[in-house]
Amino acid sequence: MRVALTGATGRAGFAVARHLSALGHGVVALGREPVPGLAHVPWRLGDSVRLDADALVHCAFAHVPGRYRGGEGDDPASFVTLNRDGTRRLLDGAAGVRVVFLSSRAVYGAWPPGTRLTEVTEPRPDTLYGRLKLETERHVAERGGVTLRATGLYGPPPPGRDHKWADLFADFTAGHPIAPRVGTELHVDDLAAAVALVLRGPAPPVLNVSDIVLDRRDLLRTYAQVTGQGGTLPDRADPTTVSEMDCALLRTLGWRPRGWAGLRSALAAMLVS
Known part of the structure; x- marks a missing residue:
């Protein structure tokens, strides 16, 4: 299959390119x-293009470096023009092409902590980022x-870039205080595997x-075990504040992420990349 891919220099897009x-x-x-x-x-992003491909995987997103929520910075108008209107222009050139779009859990927005988020949960985006992703989903x-x-x-970053936890690990080994935090995570290669899976055949729209x-x-305890470098571990955060996305629907298609068992080996690979 010939696949057109946007965002191939980014964390998600690079992993998708490598996997495909x-x-x-x-x-x-x-x-x-x-x-x-x-x-x-x-x-x-924003250019018109006529695609010569069987499929389009759209991972590109224009934003302030390092920020998605709040990625508009002080220029929300350009943020909307590039991401919403630019994506529509891209899709206009993808007639007859199978499209896979990378969206975000930000579309669910401010559901009460601990809510189990399924694909039929009503989106309630509370950021411009989430609203743009939801508008694009509908398109x-x-x-x-x-x-x-x-x-x-x-996961391992694209060449020449740091992985997402580089600053956190540096602060930890330097003895700086670390604020408690808990959240959901996904290895980029497991995202890439999901992309490949839905490219192969029929799949639900979301x-x-x-x-x-x-x-x-x-995370920091595992980092210390892998590297032998210590620091003061932060207090444990409250896991009941996390609203997890339910991935049962994707699992019915045969998707199997690496889970906790794969975190240690993934971390070791990130630290030598």
């Missing part, structure tokens, strides 16, 4: 800069595409993609 290429798909990166080993079409659905609502992503509930205390 390993499966034998021909991946064409749409972006400003070429990605080594991939065919390249110069493109910026993708009109085209017969599939949306993957992903949680926070960890699928949750999440894996473990990770407390910083447990």
